[in-house]
Amino acid sequence: MNPITISSTIKAPIHKVWDCWTKAEHVTKWNFASDDWHCPDAQINLTIGGEFHYTMAAKDNSMQFDFWGTFKEIIVEKSIDIVIGDGRKWTITFEEIEHGVLLTETFEPETENPIELQQAGWQMILDNFKKHVETC
Secondary structure, eight states, X not given: XXXXXXXXXXOSOHHHHHHHHXXXXXXXXXXXXXXXXXXXXXXXXXXXXXXXXXEEEETTSSXXXXXXXXXXXXXXXXXXXEEETTXXXXXXXXXXXXXXXEEEEEEOOOSSSOHHHHHHHHHHHHHHHHHHHHXX
């Protein structure tokens, strides 16, 4: 199955984009696809072999799950390679461009949901990230 790629241009310096992506106190403010969900907890051990754990939860308490993965490669302010808990690969790249940072995510799709739904959901999370970085 072909990987899914999403991207966004964020109007902020690279160090701010990196910090907002890699620090738990920021992740809890943007890591959800819609307003009826939130990320009440985030733990990040940003080292090779370290893990992240994000609690993804419906605000009405009807559903909750742990989204986690292991860091396989980290090049500060350039890229992060992750293996998600279910074994899929996820790569995030940070590219400085003239008016900010082009952040691109490429990930292997899962098989339970249509590709279009997965792409839309991940893009909504990335859009929340962009809004958070540009307004914090």
